Amino acid sequence: MTPSIHFTLSFSEPQAHYVEVQMHIKSFTAFDYIDLKMPVWAPGSYLIREYPKNIERFSVSSTDGKELKAYKTSKNTWRVDHKKNDIIVKYAVYAFENSVRTSHIDYSHAFLSPVGVFMYIHGYLYLPCDITVNPPPHWSKISTGLERASTSNSYHAANFDILYDSPLEIGNQDTWSFEVEGVPHEFAMVGIADYDREQLSADVSKIVAEENSIWGSNPNQHYTFVTHNYQNAHGGLEHLNSTILAASRYTYSQPNTYKAYLSLVAHEYFHLWNVKRLRPTALGPFDYEQENYTTGLWIMEGFTSYYDNLIIRRCGFYNEREYLQQLAIDFNTVYNRPGYELQSAAMSSFDTWIKQYRPDENSHNTSISYYNKGAMLAVAMDLKIIADTQGKYRLDDVLKAAYKQFYLIENRGFEEEELLRLAEQVTGVDLQKIFQAAHSLEELDYNIYFNRVGYQLVDHNAGQSHATLGIKVAHSEGKSIIKQVDRASGAWLGGLNVEDELIAINGHRIDPQGKALDHILTQAKVHDTVNVLIARDGIVSTLEITVLQSDKKAFSIEAIPNIEASTAALGKLWLSL
Structure with missing residues (x-):
């Protein structure tokens, strides 16, 4: 007989944030034992989240009620002595973390992120499964992407990859x-x-x-x-x-x-297309027990970040000015983080498991986001294709062709070099430099691309003299606490630390509104030295800090006046509704 798995979800204590899971495994006779596993991360959110930590009251029995021996062999593995065709596994999941990637249950509803709720049999992710939901009487609706089964509140997944990609919202939404x-x-x-x-x-x-x-x-x-x-x-x-x-x-x-x-x-x-179907080779089939590394998230998330606001423009929700303001945010975000000189878009993608979702006080000095940098590379690619082909092709055509080739025809992931070759075949445009820039610390001159369609990237701080200590301060409960210190700034060189309490500068008491700090920096000249009174771990001391020139950018994207009609036409095509 073909093995089958049926899950039943019950909620006897939703107010205490629990779901009770019953896993009925039928006709599974492959071994003398079964290893049941729970994923440790959620696809699309690249961090080991240790979902098994929320499992309680794990037990296994035969269908006649006899308890079977079960024990853990790793953080996410329960081994069950298996000498019966049918077994029933029971466990409870504690769920009280509000996010789009973690389960949350209270009296009003249950949001279930499947990777943290459903176990699978090691080596058998391909097995189909059925799910029955028994909601409390005061809940009336279930919203999910799962296919409905024939009975009420029952659903079917053709395999566990589909189950893990189908969250459930249960309540009165x-x-x-x-x-x-x-x-x-x-x-x-x-x-x-x-x-x-x-x-x-x-x-x-x-x-x-x-x-x-x-x-x-x-x-x-x-x-x-x-x-x-x-x-x-x-x-x-x-x-x-x-x-x-x-x-x-x-x-x-x-x-x-x-x-x-x-x-x-x-x-x-x-993302329906870009990452869920058109995807790097490393992103599927998934290994749910460990990191799945790829350098390609600058394409999957970065291109998506470029298109999200562009689509809002094409739909007419953003006017041209609003759209260009949104696009400029990516440039300001990347170039106002000293980390852009240390981390490429590809390395940001690869290191997402240890950096993107685990920021600390020094992250801005050491890293960038592949979302923002990928969007910058995407606009460069789009504009180059539009300009080189005089509007015959654009990045849309590359994505459509890649989706058709790698997903619809070959049903597999791609390597970055394959995507580059396909993009150049489709458009006839040399895109090597932009792809190389994703893997390099050498920056593109983005105005080369903007200028060809009649726009320019303008830094309004260029040529301006702005003095800075290079710190970010948070004011709370009457105290001013340093939260960031910029690499190579006066504060960095002079020894100010994150979590130092900023008390006074040159004898001026720092107020919670930051007025004194603003006044001092307005009056100071670049290379002036100021005396900074701080409290560090309860000890008060004074440091001499040199005020330096701010290197912060203030980019906007603006139309170039008096351009040729042919160039203006390409810009109009780029931003057309």
């Missing part, structure tokens, strides 16, 4: 549906928020249609958007045919924050 080009889309809003159903449906439909046109086809039979509304939140995580978003409940009433939310929707929906 506000749900409604709409179709875009024949594909039904469900919206699920969790928590109180002032949104307009019809407006959201109309606006998101535009985004979906625009992305369909970029990629050429939509791979889904159905799609689910789940948004968790909090007082303060922003983020998302992509899945095979769903996404989990987090937003402030006040997002929808203000134009700027609402457009940012639509950009988040565009970003996560773009």
Whole structure:
């Protein structure tokens, strides 16, 4: 008989943040024992999160109720002595971490991130499984990308890769549906928020249609958007045919924050193709027990970060000025981190497991984000293709061709060199320099690309003299605490530390509003020396710090006046609706 697995989820103590899991394994006779494992990370969020730490009350029995021996062999492995065809595994999962990648349960709802809930049999990720949800009586809805089974509140996954890519929202969320080009889309809003159903449906439909046109086809039979509304939140995580978003409940009433939310929707929906299907070789099939390394996240996340706001522009939500402001943020973010001189986009991708999700007080000095740097490289590539081909091709054409070749035809991941070759074949444009820049600390001259379509990257701080200590200060409870020290700044060279309490400079008491600090820096000249009174670990001391020239950038992207009509036409094509 073919082995089968059936999970049952119950919630006897949702107010205490628990889900009880029963795993019924039938007709599995391969060995004298079974190793049951739980993933330690979530695809799309590249950090070992140690989900097994939340497992409690693990037990195994035969179907006649006889307890079977089980013991742990590693942090995420439970070995079960297996001399029965059918066994029942029971365990509870504690879930009380609010994020798009971790489970959260309380009296009002349960959000289940499957990697931290469902165990698998080692070596048998390909087995299908069924899931039955037994919600408390006061919960009435389930939102998920899983396929519905024939019985109420039951679902089916063809294998564990699909199960792990299909989170569940269970509770009383506000749900409604709409179709875009024949594909039904469900919206699920969790928590109180002032949104307009019809407006959201109309606006998101535009985004979906625009992305369909970029990629050429939509791979889904159905799609689910789940948004968790909090007082303060922003983020998302992509899945095979769903996404989990987090937003402030006040997002929808203000134009700027609402457009940012639509950009988040565009970003996560773009991942349907870019990373969930078109992907580097290393990103699938997954090893759920350890890091899956790739240097290609600058393509997967960086290109997606370039397109999210561009799609909002193409849909008409951003005007040209607003879009260019958003694009300039990527340049300011990268070039105002000293770490851009130490870490390439490719290395940022590779080191995401130890850096991106584990920032510390020195991260800005040692690293960049492949999101921002990848977006910068993507715009350079897009503009070069547009200019070199006089608008015949653009980056859209590369992505569509790559999706067709690597996913639809060959159904495999790609290597970066393969993507480069395909991009050059499709467009006839030499893109080697831009791909090399992703793996190098040598910076591109981005104005070479912007100028060819009639725009320029302008640093408004260039030629200006701004004195700085090179510190970032947080004011709390009447104290001013140093939170960052910039590499090679006066503070760095003079020995100021993160967590030093800043008391006074040149005899001026530092106030919580920062007015004294601003006044001193305004009056100081570059290379002046100031006396800084600090408290470090309860000891008061004075340090002499040299004020240096600020190297902070203030970029904007602006149209070049009086350009040739042909150049202006290329810029219009780039930013066209």
